[in-house]
Amino acid sequence: MADKKVNIELSNDEAIVLFEFLGRFNEKDNSSRFEDQSEQKILWDIECILEKELSEPFRADYQDIVKKAREAVRDEKE
Structure with a gap:
């Protein structure tokens, strides 16, 4: 079972939003939020992959890119 891979497709905007979130999340000590260190490691790994x-x-215009990506991904308000 260890050789089985799971692929997840993200749009570029989704990948940018997720990368930005993981960067902020992984900078802080969130160790109390995990039941096992393996969960934290996976988030670090996903951030590295992205x-x-x-x-x-x-x-240089990364913050503008993030803003536009968030707007594209966000649910529309009714």
Whole structure:
């Protein structure tokens, strides 16, 4: 079972929003929120995977990109 992979598809906007969230979340001590350190490790790993895939975090206008991505992903208010 260890060789089985699960793929998750994200739009670029979703990936940017998730990367930004994980960056903030992983900077803080959230160890009390986890039942096991493996849960924390997975979030670190996902952040690293996204960092390798995204070029936007290295752009000067990254904060504008994040803002636009959040707007694109957010549920519309009724």
